[in-house]
Amino acid sequence: MTRTTRLVILLFAVLLLGSIGTGAVLYAAHRAGTRDEQQAHGPTMRTGTVSLRPPDGRRLLVRNLAWGPHRDEIATVPANDPQGPRTVSGVKCLRFHAAAGSGICLQAVHGTLTDTYQAVVLDSHLHELHRFPAAGIPTRARISPSGHMAAWTVFVSGDSYAGTNFSTRTAIVDTRTWAIDDNLETFHVTKDGRPYQAADINIWGVTFADDNHFYATLATGGQTYLVRGDVTARTLTTLHRNVECPSLSPDGTRIAYKKRVKGASPDAPWRLYVLNLHTMKETSTAEQRNIDDQALWADSSTLVYALPGDYGSDLWTIPADGAGEARRLMPSALAPAYLG
Template sequence: MNGPTQRVRILVTVLAAVLLAGLATTAVVRARQNAASASPDGGHGAIAAASPDAPRPPGPRLQVLSNGLLSTVDLADPSGTRTVTTQKCDRAYTAGGTTACLTPAGALSGPRLLVLGPDGRVRRSIPLTGLPNRTRVSADGRMVAWTLFVGGDSYAGGGFSTRTGILDTRSGRLIGSLEDFTVFREGRRYRAADINVWGVTFAADDNRFYATVSSAGTRSLVEGDVRARTLRTLADDVECPSLSPDGTRIAFKHAVDADPGKGWRLSVLDLATLRRTQLAETRTVDDQAAWLDDRTVAYGLQRADGTNDVWGVPADGTGRPRTLVLGANSPAVLPPVR
């Protein structure tokens, strides 16, 4: 190789490295600026940048997506300093040291399910098709579930179609679609071509789960069994269930006057009695709520300009909603680091 040619190539390499470094710096600055501009008063407080595998601050944290970036705040002071990583997700949830991240589609690729370990590193990556919509992880971190829209883009419409899958991170078993499970309604096997399943929430035994099944215009809460591959209906007009930490109640949304076009109300269902309690949030909530503890549920609520905020409300129907994290969605409680 002659001298001038080698020098030119070295110069090009150096310039490319400088350009990439500049782009990375710009991305971090924009992430911070976007996070700050999401609140009505122009800021959330301090923003701390971190890599996805950076050590998490001590104490219980509330994980959220801040402008699509995996982030955490102090659970006791959710309006305080926000630690923002570079991991981008459309939906995310963490439990038992496992994070499920549904990534947005790229210019030349579809969305993916990223399964992250406690260190923030990707343990598994699964290509998906559709628009990311819901994801959940079992309490011990073993089971991961996700839902995507594969036709239509709203639960309010009659023409939507979903695809919901489950991954056992311990065995590696992948269930690509829960629509392959056998559905039982009122004790009898139910068959239909229009069955859709979405919004999984896991029980403590890593085998049972709850979800929504839609068919013939009826949306029902079902109890699922992974090993038996069955779905059994429990109650109608129950969508996007979320099981309480004590396993006794389901937080859910239900259509106003059974008409999704009128919006949804948040309620809680007692699994033993099937008694329903409407919560104090009277605005329409199109989200799968998350329990902060046995007394409080959190959820995303979208403003008129499209910005999401995380809110909380008592689970017994008393009190009133309160803002938890501005400019964020996908809440999940992270226990203290041991």
């Protein structure tokens, strides 16, 4: 190879690398511009009063996930205008739920070396009433219909329900007395009609029927079960297999839940189902994507749930009877609660 040929090749390589670098810079600038444009055209935020007893009709409260200074704050919109401007509260929660003027807010406490977590019970003005240490990463939260009971689940180890290498801790507290059951695994279990004990029991995803009775998921021996719980008797009774993250309908007759389906990817195993508690008949909803959430009943016939979105999660809705199709309710939002 002559000296001239080597120089030509070197010059060509320099020009090629320069072109690639320029292209990468322009692409990054375009991406950044696109993100800025998306943020500029994202949900409108405004500060104001957020109440758990809204005076102006039915409202939807969520954890706001839109980028900006109000990310993770509890925000509210009219229930009939979920795409409208969001009134932000200044209160940040990782998980949230509310009913009848009471709220539960699971928060991170950022330390120098590591984060810790806490469960904060809120009054109707989102002021703190009481706080409890939480043993791990927040994942589920619910308030009873009366507002008198609060429940939360955290990951003690692991951070996903998809595999088997995780452990949860679920607590229930009476907001009138602050009496707490901080680990439902200590309740007495009746499985398939017989007393049952095992070291691998996990409980998560409480949904309240009233101030004494609730439903939840119990996992043991590689199986999951819908259980009915009794706070006073401290008992859990299995009702149905392959039920996770149950959510009780307003009339108390149906459970929405995520079910592991055959043939699905181990990383995306769940579909959204509804169980009739009288007949134990299962109905598959029309949503065919993977659902890793505790769905919420918007009313007696509609479910709300989270799916991955550009900024974390978006909220979607689907009819509970298996008909219709999924539609996006609200972008950049998580942990919904309907009030009023």
